Amino acid sequence: MKPYHLLKLAAAGAMLACAAALANAEERSRPLGVVELFTSQGCNSCPRADAYFGELAQSGDVVALAYHVDYWDYLGWRDTMGSPENTTRQYEYARSLGERAVYTPQAIVNGRVHMNGASRAKVGSALDTMAREGKGLIVDIKLEEGVDSVIIEAGKAPDGYGKANLVLVYFDPVTPVEIKRGENAGKTITYWNAVSGVQSVGMWHGKPMRVEIPAMELKKRGAAGCAVLLQGIGKNGNPGPILGAAIVGAPAS
Structure with a gap:
């Protein structure tokens, strides 16, 4: 093979390697x-x-959000972070995923599949598999925190996607709770990213969009931070696949 052919092949290989590196960096x-x-x-x-x-x-x-439900309160301990709204979201997921019942601890990954939330293997496998198969987070969400506002930018859609809700999910600070009654009586458990409210702030139609929310909204809600979810619309308007996500306010240990 002639030297200039070798140079051309080397250059092509370098370009492919560069493109792959950029793609991996974006992911x-x-x-x-x-x-x-x-x-x-x-x-x-x-x-x-x-x-x-x-x-x-x-x-x-990972964008991790904990929804404390209220349907076990009758067992003797009222969940200090539980709410009917969190329970409603779980039932909406059940309808979207074609399930008849709900349970705890239930983990839902990317709005697409559910499993026992204590199963490290199943949760980890679901995250990795969906990322490989293009069922992970496929739309960029960028956040810019200013003095008076938070600016959210959602990117454009890959082929086949064109409509989703832009949702803010507010969460509490890391909180240890001493449980005095019920099935976990005597335990002190530390809870992370307990959801305190969910708010829809707009509709995304597959094109780049920009939304600005007042920073005071976070302070008013007493939230430690919030996650931004770009969530598709599932069966009968229930929560569907999550296409993009970002988080404001990293948890403190």
Whole structure:
């Protein structure tokens, strides 16, 4: 083979390697995925899932959100972070995923699949598999925090996607809770990213969009931070696949 052919092949190889590196860098700039844990302080199966979830919240590459439900309150301990709204979101997911019942601890990954939230293997496998198969976070979400506002920018859609809700999910600071009654009586459990409110701020139609929200909104809600979810619309308007996500306010250990 002539030397100039070798040079051309080397140059082509370098270009391909560069393109691959840029693609990998872009993928790494997005979170690996979104894990939503439905949990309860009154559920004796939940502490293992809560502990694993804390690790996910601290990992830095997963958007981790914990929804404390209220349907186990009758067992003797009222969940201090529970709300009917969180329970409603879990039932909406059940309808979207074609399930008849809900349970705790339930993890939902990228709005697409569910599993026991204490199963490290299943949660980790779901995150990795969806990232490989193009069912992970495929739309860029960028956040810019200013003095008076937070600016959210959602990128354009890959082929086949064209409509989603832009949702803010507010969460509480890291909080240890001493549980005095019920199935977990006597335990003190640390809870991460407990959801305190969900707010839809706009519709995305597959094209780049920009939304600005007052920074005071976070302060008014007393939230430690919030996640931004670009969430598709599932069956009968219920929550669908999550296409993009970002988080404001990293958890403190």
